[in-house]
Amino acid sequence: MPYLDDPLIIFTDLDGSLLDHHDYSWEPAQPWLDRLATAQIPLILTTSKTSAEVAALQSALQLTHLPFIAENGAMIHFPASWRPESPVPGARYADIRHTLEELRHRYDFEFRGFGDVTPKQVAIWTGLSEPDAALAMQREASEPLIWFGNDLDFSHFKKCLTREGLALTRGGRFWHVMGVDAGKGPAVQWLAAEYQRQRGKPVITLGLGDGPNDISMLEAVDHAVVIKGHHDHAMPLSRHHASQVFRTSEFGPHGWVQGLDHFITLPAREIQK
Missing domain, CATH: 3.30.980.20 (Putative mannosyl-3-phosphoglycerate phosphatase; domain 2)
Known part of the structure; x- marks a missing residue:
């Protein structure tokens, strides 16, 4: 399992995952958001929402220095400090x-x-x-x-x-x-490779999502958190081992917290708090 000081990149769905399905709150996840910010671990919002919606959320979550994936992977938005050409051909x-x-x-x-x-x-x-x-x-x-x-x-x-x-x-x-070539999975793979290129060393990826549109993302990462969803759609993954896939018993941001608790080992000073 990765440690908080490992070269982690986290990709997260929003609605029903980081955000509550009903009231869109992320309050239960705030302690983990603070930990990730302190450890300078990129948290990449990966969502069906539009760029206009995500920009407002990014600001509220203090993530405007990071890229994000919008419209189910059909769009990748880069912060001003990045200058890559978007790899997603998409359709207008x-x-x-x-x-x-x-x-x-x-x-x-x-x-x-x-x-x-x-x-x-x-x-x-x-x-x-x-x-x-x-x-x-x-x-x-x-x-x-x-x-x-x-x-x-x-x-x-x-x-x-x-x-x-x-x-x-x-x-x-x-x-x-x-x-047809767009999707969360291809966007996640491209962005993880770009981080690895910029850093010059391998990265460890973790993804969290609750819906069928998250499956390609969850298949593309090293560690996958399948958050319990407010739906009856199957969430089949090709992997099942607990070191790679964790299925939560809680919904929304409570499940999001469960997933990070499962996969990320905290330093002793954090555990003692």
């Missing part, structure tokens, strides 16, 4: 919306995306305030949607998206449409 939001509208018109698919509704409706779907819902609608490379049709049409819908170079990933509340 306008192109995704155009494709979705064409498919819906052609096949009468029954779904609604963020681009179809008002901030008030997004607020109802998500539990966000309307101003925060407006931030969630400032999308650059992915579209969340709710499917209302039947399973047969859904299977056809997925095949149509594949032909258009797009893919679906399942989040806690929504399906997310994005470029």
Whole structure:
């Protein structure tokens, strides 16, 4: 198990993981956030949220000096001190919306995306305030949607998206449409490699997430924390050994804390506190 003074990088999902599923609070995780900050361990927010949403959270969490991964890996945002070219080719939001509208018109698919509704409706779907819902609608490379049709049409819908170079990933509340090569896993792998290149030595990666859209991230890291989710979706991973995968018994930030307690060994001075 890694120690707090090892060359760790932590990638964390937000909703239902670091943030409570219902009230979006991270208060139970604050002691660990403080420890990570003191130890200068990068905490990379890795989320389905937009860059506009994450920027506000980064500021509140005092993480603005770090990169973050947004829109399920379709976007990587770098701080001002970084100058790499974004490795995620992705698909532009306008192109995704155009494709979705064409498919819906052609096949009468029954779904609604963020681009179809008002901030008030997004607020109802998500539990966000309307101003925060407006931030969630400032999308650059992915579209969340709710499917209302039947399973047969859904299977056809997925095949149509594949032909258009797009893919679906399942989040806690929504399906997310994005470029076929995008995803949390590829973004995590690229960013971990960039940290290793900058530091000139190997890094140890740990990931925490609760939803199916986190699986590629959890497969890409050295140590994976599967946080108990408010859903009934399977969370299968290719690894099962306790040294690599830990499944929490708590939800949200309480589970987040359980995961770090399980994997990260604290110095004796911390344990004695």
